[in-house]
Amino acid sequence: MHTDLATVIAEKIPTRRDPARLLQALEQRYADRITGKFTLPGRDGRYADLPPDLPPRLRDALRARGVERLYSHQAQAWASVRAGSNTVVVTPTASGKTLCYTLPVVTAAIESRAKALYLFPTKALAQDQVAELLELNRAGDLGLRACTFDGDTPGDARQSVRLHGDIVVSNPDMLHQGILPHHTKWAQFFENLRYVVIDEIHTYRGVFGSHVANVLRRLMRVCAFYGAKPVFILCSATIGNPREHAQALIGDAVHAITDSGAPCGEKHVLLWNPPVINPDLGLRASARSQVTRIARASIRARLKTLVFAPSRLLVEVLTKYLKDVFDHDPRKPARIHAYRGGYLPTQRRQTEQALRAGSIDGVVSTSALELGVDIGALDVVVLHGYPGSIAATWQRFGRAGRRRQAAIGVLVATSQALDQYIVRHPEFFENAPPEQARIAPDHPLILLDHIRCAAFELPFVATDAFASVEPRPYLEVLADAEVVHREGERWEWIADAYPANAVSLRSVADGNFVVVDRTDGRQTIIAEVDFSAAALTLYEGAIHMVQSTPYQVERLDWEGRKAYVTRTHVDYYTDAIDYTQLKVLERFDGANAGQGACRHGEVHVVRRVAGYKKIRYYTHENIGYGPVALPDQELHTTSIWWQLREDVLEAAFASRQAALDGFLGAASVLHTVANVRVMAESRDLQKAVGSGDGAWFATRDAHGRGQWRATDGTLARGGERHAPTVYLYDNYPGGVGLSDPLFRVQADLVRDAIALVAACACKAGCPACVGPVLAADEAGSAKANAAIVLALLESV
């Protein structure tokens, strides 16, 4: 543990932490920047006695750890689970969700050596959980064996985990690739499996969630083979449809507990728009400067402060700004830490411990701290930009709040249109319900993957169903491919292959890059960067920051997945310039869409890092560019797209600009209604507007107006004729099959889009319909232009 003297002393000093004073000060000084303010009332705790049927040893262990009574939701969860009901617990961060499953699981282990499987989305969360269980175990001498089982578990320890683990803590990927295909080795575990605990179920949505639901189907199939029918205990952060989502994941009825009994102080939410610094151009101060200002004030007021930044780069920049103020004496322990993916696990564990111990004052993090990593409670949370969903915003704000003290959450808008929309319409944010989590477990391609894996695990017999799915057509396809063999009524795996290794639950995983520090002849690994982020952060010339210490990338070994860096002392950081472009490879099918056409086919998506900007600290002036020569990030996928002929556009629009704006607006609406149709996560289905030949693509400028760019990113000079095309594509290698069903309902999509635009109360366009539009417009609003495009595409 990291309880140093400074911490002890700090705890003795009478604190004057009072978020209310900071709130007052901010409101007085920055009234013109605060566009919205609302307060969520605090709530007293509601409690229940420890259940009488708790084993005495567990009761003692809880008392030894200071638990004398339960919150009401914990008692409800105990009753529900003990009655044998699948149960989902949906309560805020730090409301004691863990005890909801620990109590029944540990009780069953003590009473009858029953086993439990825990699934967490990350290894770090799994380690936290085991550490906590072991502490409870020690406190009560419970004789409990809890262990992690993941890719880091050494080979010689695995046997012992399989045979002796009472509580095995793992993740869905490991269950999929490491446990289920070897289930016979886990026979004793499965025979005695009483509980399956799945935490953070809100992270299992979209393609990932659909995969996880199928892994759970396979788990239940294997359990049935061993005569077990475990009870599921699920936990989620606040989402719009917790019970429905839990039921979709496990394919069974679930009892929902949504009323938290944990006390909480009142929470003040401020929406903050940076001040206008150039009224002529309508330019605002950067969110960076505002976030730094608020965090500084907060830390000076002795409030524990957490800043969420949207990218790893900004985490480093903001950390540097705060360290420049608070950590200028290198002899003292750091008061400010950065926290993000890409740091080594030990570094992150240190920061988590320091947060729990209260020995640091400020942390700057990416969404990595959004999940339930135990970091104790904080006083102030500052968001750099709108995280993209209401649910994620509340989850981040949920990190602030001690039991009986007020807490503050500040959302600082960036100049992006969606952010601007949120801070200018505070009532929208205040009243919007959190988003719903969606999965599509019956998606044919995902099903094919998992029926393949399931056939490997246990043969299918004619009467078997795969959850609610009739597996026969899939088995026939697999038999065609000669991976299963049909004999009478049985379908048995026959191929020399391990199918789970070919199925990744989280799209492409191509191996991490390691960052090697070669300063002064060293060879030290200082960081890891995942494949998807490598092109954007590790190009040669990039300034790569670790805990805000700048390193320069000297050489990038793309094939070897290594970046060699040296320590540097420059006064700038770098930011990649990247473009996405789409090209049609093959048309599968086409149909008329009003006066235009709708098509379905295979496309090639290319993301290219064209170069980078050097940006000076503090002034944020652009002091130079550098070239980047990296392989394009490619994605072959399926898409549906709409086009209108040139003459139709000429007749309908006053200018090509208006037509392009219309297409960009129509793309936003079609994207929205398509997501609803196929119940996809918006990250699974992407939209784009480009020219039909793939040579040009359209982006929005700072005012929401469309502009054409060539594939190298240069702006079109204007005057060219580019037939605008709306693309909706599967953001998944090979396509996840979203676009095929979309093509079949393309006419309905256009009709839905028209209805959505017509019903939207905004005048010229808003993020809820055609996308964010700020520019006041002479030549017809973006909304009107989008409506024209959609009308032309409507089949009557």
Added chain:
Amino acid sequence: MNALVDKLKKLRAQAGAAAAPANAAHDDTERLRRLLQRRPEPRAASLPAERVALAGEEIAPGLRYVEAWRPYEAGAPVLPPRWHDAHAVARERFVCFDTETTGLAGGSGTRAFMIGAADWHDGGLRVRQLYLTRMAGEAAMLDAFASWLAEASVLVSYNGRSYDAPLLATRYRLARRANPLAGLPHVDLLHPVRRAYRGRWENCRLATIERQLLGIVREDDLPGAQAPAAWLAYLRHGAAGRLMQVIEHNRQDVVTLARLLDAMAVDASPESFVATMSRDNVTACA
């Protein structure tokens, strides 16, 4: 780069090679095929089934049994794999076994389609083999093999402790049967062979060892790696020729094991045998 695309490509390629069973056109299947962008290939004309007779007799539906006996120049009545604190073991207690499987992928989807065992019996070496002609014969095969093992049996294999035995354990578990190998002492000759001859020959594969050490030269041998394909060819098309070669290969493997055990009793250090068995097992067979 792109797992799903690769997989689709692979599927397409496989479709070209595969003879799709003639199924009544099924709507859902057709839709899936379309999604995978592959058409069912016109069914390749069935290969003319080779007129090769199957060895052995059918002892259960889908299971055939082959037995052979050969004189064995009698060595010592007991064999001393000279482990510590243990008496030598009567020759008759050893069961030299080897399996042929559908592949090396591991996990619950890999199966044994043939089990061969050699033991000393009636003053000579008896070789018994079981093999599947249909998948449905598996349970009977597992039962038959279990009946060959007694409490006093000592297993002998080549890499069987890490490969054949765990694989059979999985198969017995899947068939809901007790694992007859569990608890039996098991001499895995790979380890003493490695210790005794490492670096002397190009590798320690069984074929190399038998050629160099025992002077056995196989004629017309089917490489072990082709065994899965040979069995599948029979299963799918009734082509038995290669499968009969697998039987011959497997037979030679277990005979080699028996001879190797004799040879190792002379050549290998006692310690190396101990390393192949856990101490419990050593005591059990004392």
